[in-house]
Amino acid sequence: MKHRSTLRQLKAENRLQPATIVNYNPFPLKVEAGALITFTVPGRKEGEEFAYITITEPKFAFPFKGVISAANGTENVNDYDVLPVLPIQQAMEFFKVYMESTQDMSGGVMGGVLIFEGTIAELGKKNAEVRVPFLEILEDGSAFVSTKTRKLDELRNEALTAQRAHCMAKIQQANDFFTDPAKQKNIVSEHRMYAKLALTENWITALPAWVQSQVNPDDLCPKCHAQTRPTDYMCGNCGKVFDPIVAYQEGDIEYGHVSFQKLTAEEWKTVKKIKAERDKARGGE
Numbered sequence: 001m002k003h004r005s006t007l008r009q010l011k012a013e014n015r016l017q018p019a020t021i022v023n024y025n026p027f028p029l030k031v032e033a034g035a036l037i038t039f040t041v042p043g044r045k046e047g048e049e050f051a052y053i054t055i056t057e058p059k060f061a062f063p064f065k066g067v068i069s070a071a072n073g074t075e076n077v078n079d080y081d082v083l084p085v086l087p088i089q090q091a092m093e094f095f096k097v098y099m100e101s102t103q104d105m106s107g108g109v110m111g112g113v114l115i116f117e118g119t120i121a122e123l124g125k126k127n128a129e130v131r132v133p134f135l136e137i138l139e140d141g142s143a144f145v146s147t148k149t150r151k152l153d154e155l156r157n158e159a160l161t162a163q164r165a166h167c168m169a170k171i172q173q174a175n176d177f178f179t180d181p182a183k184q185k186n187i188v189s190e191h192r193m194y195a196k197l198a199l200t201e202n203w204i205t206a207l208p209a210w211v212q213s214q215v216n217p218d219d220l221c222p223k224c225h226a227q228t229r230p231t232d233y234m235c236g237n238c239g240k241v242f243d244p245i246v247a248y249q250e251g252d253i254e255y256g257h258v259s260f261q262k263l264t265a266e267e268w269k270t271v272k273k274i275k276a277e278r279d280k281a282r283g284g285e
């Protein structure tokens with residue numbers, strides 16, 4: 001029952017304030033910090049500015065303190081401490097993962113996450129100031145979660161600035177992949193999602209070419225893995241011929257090209273016919 005008295009005490013001290021997590025990213029975020037803190041914050045939907053959750057309940061951890069021996073020595077009782085994890089402290093776990101931990105090779109954070117004490121109503125207020133948690137480290141090296149007051153507009157700018165940097169880094173990465181046929185397969189849905197986000201936010205003026213090019217493994221050149229179109233009769237990158245008849249007809253390869261080795265008897269007739277017509281045309285000059 002220890003945690004009930006702790007709960008009463010928190011309420012009495014006015015420390016049980018709700019905490020809000022705002023997600024500007026178009027995908028859900030999930031954090032698991034031990035067994036205690038597991039949250040999923042939904043992703044921002046198309047046409048919306050953000051998604052959010054508000055945490056209202058504390059969670060309780062029960063660290064083991066030891067064994068109390070009864071005075072008469074007949075009975076031992078396990079003793080547990082009660083450690084409340086306030087809503088804002090839970091939200092801080094989110095902040096740590098998405099705004100403080102590096103998420104990519106370039107050392108950037110993912111960004112787009114905002115946490116503060118209070119409900120989502122704060123975000124609609126002009127010049128709102130909110131309390132945010134931070135880890136205060138004492139001279140002896142111990143640390144505890146403290147709060148400070150910040151301007152909500154500034155916090156939002158920090159979240160969006162970090163998000164934009166991460167988004168543009170992802171787009172740049174895909175641009176680089178796209179220039180190298182062997183690496184185009186590294187362009188994944190995450191890159192496309194960030195390209196669409198950048199367009200929505202006017203960070204770019206048009207979608208990059210690689211967004212449209214859905215990489216279908218069947219469309220990759222078997223020789224060099226460059227992206228090709230189903231209608232291509234040869235690879236524009238390495239020159240591998242997919243359809244020798246059309247390639248010959250178009251004058252891209254000569255009669256007897258190595259790709260002719262795979263022609264069927266019927267196809268040989270076709271190329272011989274084309275050659276005969278050409279020889280005839282040439283002879284008639």
Ligand SMILES: [Zn+2]
Nearest residue numbers: 221224235238
């Ligand atoms: Zn090729």
